[in-house]
Amino acid sequence: MLNVLKNRFEQGCKTSKYPKENVQLLPRYRGRPEINPDAPAEVASACAAGCPQEAIDAAAKTIDMGRCVFCGTCERIGKGQFVTFTQDFAISVAEKEHLITAGDLPDLAAHSRQHFKKLFGRSLQLRQVSAAGCNACEADLNVLATPFFDLARFGINFVASPRHADGIVVTGPISRNMKTALLQTFEATPEPRVVIAVGSCTLTGGPFRGSPEVSEGLDAILPVDLFIPGCPPHPMSNLHALLTFFK
Missing domain, CATH: 3.30.70 (Alpha-Beta Plaits)
Structure with a gap:
């Protein structure tokens, strides 16, 4: 126990102060x-x-x-x-047409569903579905649970069962073989439920766009509430989207 306390004291607080303080990403990061x-x-x-x-x-x-x-x-x-x-890194939108831009994006908070804020503002449980993803988007969602991001401090968690979830977070180009599993997961999530599309593959098919083996975008299959672009989206893009849209 003493060693644990000693290590904790030496390391200090590792958690980001975002959103109270902005995070400066590395110069090589490509955002909006x-x-x-x-x-x-x-x-x-x-x-x-x-x-x-x-x-x-x-x-x-x-x-x-x-x-x-x-x-x-x-x-x-x-x-x-x-x-x-x-x-x-604030590049998420609530309407797909807003992704076509010359550089300006609408205020995500102004386009969020107010009933979602009321329902899920204090607690939001999400089930992640990898619909034939390459694991890049999945990895950058998983990292939100690490001490630096500490997603749970905002009352947002990823859960194992859709029956315990308030919504689903979908990654990957949604292959033909994964479509049924995705729909079953969606149907198992109790209403009112949220659908979040993460990554270019989920939004439009990404590099696989045009293939008969993948979808043209999640919104062609399910009603999508939040679009997070990127390949993969930076963890800060995911965090910003969740906090802005639901908090």
Whole structure:
């Protein structure tokens, strides 16, 4: 016991003070993209042509964060003249059409369902469903339970059974073989229930978009309340989304 207390005293508090204090991510982190509307048309077209996800509309000068995997190819091709990635991790939206942006996103708190805040503001239990994910999004959700993030201090926990959950968090491109399991998990979750889509694969199919073996997006199967883009979304994006939408 004395050794435990000694180690605790030496290590100090490891938990982030977010949201009371903002967290500064590393410079290499790619967050919310910004589009330069004054960029030359040829640069915009080159960025759109080089995007592996076809996420850029050169004519409208917008980027679809639902398709984007934040690889930075467009920024490199255009040398930052057309697309630049900020360090802003607050990139979640409540409506899928808001993912198509020139850089500005609506206030997530203003678009959250107030009855969700009333029901789940003090306690939110979630069941995570990996629908053929690569484990990247899953890993960055799991890390929320570590001492630095300590998701439980906000009354939010991941549970083993959908029957004990208030909603589901879905990751992966939702393969044909996982669709039935996903629907059964959704149906086993008691109403009122929340559906959260995490990661580009879940939002639009990601790199597998267009394959007959995966869905075109979770919203084509279930009503989605919260969209968290990224490949994978940073843990801070997940934490910000959950706190802003439900607290």
